Amino acid sequence: MKDILPTLERWTADGLRAATATVVAIERSAPRDPGAVLAVSEQGDVAGSVTGGCVEPAVYEEARDVLAGGSPRLKSYGIADEEAFEVGLSCGGTVHIFVSMLDPALVEPFAAALAEDRAVALTYDVSGPDAGAARVVLGDAEPEDDVERRAQELLALGETALVEVGGEDVFVSSFAPRPAMYVFGAVDHAAALAQVGRHLGYRVTVCDARARFATPERFPNVDELVVDWPDRFLAQAPIDERTAICVLTHDHKFDVPLLKVALRSPAGYIGAMGSRRTTEERAERLRAESVTDDELGRIRAPIGLRIGARAPEEVAVAIGAEIVQAARERAKAAVEPVAR
Amino acid sequence: MSSTDVLLRAGRLAAEGVPFALVTVVDVVRPASTRRGDRGLVTADGALVGWVGGACSEPIVVREALRALAEGEARLVRIGPPGRLTEGAAADAVVAESSCASEGVVDVLVEPQLPEPLLAVVGASPAAETLARIAPEVGWRVVREVSPKADAVVVATMGHGDEEALAAALEAGAGYVGLVASARRARAVLAALRESGLDEEELARVRSPAGLDLGPSTQPEIAVAVLAELVAWRHTRAPVPATPAVARDPVCGMEVAVAGAKETAEHEGQTYVFCGPGCRSRFEAEPARYLAVETP
Secondary structure: OHHHHHHHHHHHHOOOOEEEEEEEEEOOOOOOOOOOEEEEEOOOOEEEOOOOOOOHHHHHHHHHHHHOOOOOEEEEEOOOOHHHHHHOOOOOOOEEEEEEEOOHHHHHHHHHHHHOOOOEEEEEEOOOOOOOOEEEEEOOOOOOOHHHHHHHHHHHHOOOEEEEEOOEEEEEEEEOOOOEEEEEOOOHHHHHHHHHHHHOOOEEEEEEOOOOOOOOOOOOOOOEEEEOOHHHHHHHOOOOOOOEEEEOOOOHHHHHHHHHHHHOOOOOEEEEOOOHHHHHHHHHHHHHOOOOHHHHOOEEOOOOOOOOOOOHHHHHHHHHHHHHHHHHHHHHHHOOOOOO | OOHHHHHHHHHHHHHHOOOEEEEEEEEEEOOOOOOOOOEEEEEOOOOEEEOOOOOOOHHHHHHHHHHHHHHOOOEEEEEEOOOOOOOOOOOOOEEEEOOOOOOOEEEEEEEEEOOOOEEEEEOOOHHHHHHHHHHHHHOOEEEOOOOOOOOEEEEOOOOOOHHHHHHHHHHHOOOEEEEOOOHHHHHHHHHHHHHOOOOHHHHOOEEOOOOOOOOOOOHHHHHHHHHHHHHHHHHHOOOOOOOOOEEEOOOOOOEEEOOOOOEEEEEOOEEEEEOOHHHHHHHHHOHHHHHHOOOO
């Protein structure tokens, strides 16, 4: 939606009506993720794509029909049978696409929220009496009903999904600012992890108390490089459920106070580096500072999935994979996928 | 060749993708002809350059370097005269008795430097693009089509030639063959391959879906899941079984690497290798004496 927003703003300014086709659900290998939008103006102009060319012609016709007064509709394109092959999804996967009229009144507030870097969601009623109705929901606004409440829950996780609210299908498209990844310890692993984090869409901060190690030369690819005591920095850093905190300092002097701060936060991922023995020692010290076993259970240590990683870059991949897994686990708990 | 020259040469070989083992003297008990920090370099043909000790240590260094290259693991080697060599040696060090009269003991670290594995990423999907961008950072060379030299092939074409790419990857004998596709799409692809005559054993080599199962994922997340599986695969696959050929010096009984052996002699149509010129000349003087002895 973001990619075609300038076009939608222009159409709206010109008073042109438009229909949008939005990917609301996919199977694993679909070319574009949920939230991808193709828009068609009443003059027949097209912006964006939903599958990168596979089903666009069919979707275009549906959009034209909606523009001509047809009802909003949910269409599925897949490889379930021979017929579907003929429709043209040789590209693989199955996509569910919702086609409805664009509400021109939503374009301006949506664009404004994005411009201000605020967390914002678009919701579409996919079924029910209000099918086709869309809303702009701000992450920090007071929710007016269950749909907005649900949208804000998903937005907090950065999830875009088709969910059920009050027995009807609602599609929530989240536009959250990039989630934060805080990496402590200006070691080689941190530079590699920053790189993987950015590929995964995180805004990466590397923090270390030692100015000599936390230098731009060693960390050219981070969003923010901070020289400060790790616990002091984290105590004032913005943290939400999508935040990943990676403790690579490997020194109880830094780790223990830092992890105490991390455990008081809502961060969705907290990982700490160290051998099994270091991990046990650290756990002992944290218990001595009255951290409970439940809280200790939130720390993933030794950090990273066990994939036999050796080089720092490999360890970074192991950590990246674990962060993805943790995010999926959280999302799974929050999103009940609508079976189709 | 100075220690620094050896490092420069090592850099050049690494850039060219040529495997070699770097050998560094890490400890010495005098009298010995080397000093801590002396370096040498052994290529797969058994050629040694640099200085890590004289004729007594060289054949041992070459043999251990070739073994380290075959195994892909660094090893610590202690070389010295027969006797209390194991005293104070690291538990996993290789202890080799030299046949020379020298009394010194030398510890060398042998580090195999193998070229980065080759990953073929086929397809233009976002997952494929991201994978091709990250993999080089993690120590893989990346090409964008199936190559007969590829160690691993990941196919993510979104239906634009999955079957052909997988067939080529299986044919080429890549150790890791992965398909990024939905379960349904994967079934269709495998069915097409089965129809084209591939047997179940070959089809079973296709990992589908490729990558660790981290839950339903976005395209960049799939790339990370695949890379994580590739890292695991790289470090768990069986070491290359090819052990370097060694032959026993018929005079002193030492095992000497055949590749690059400098001291050899022909006798009755048979080639013999020796640890050094001393053993060779003794053999040449009276071969029958050494061949009469049955070596175990």
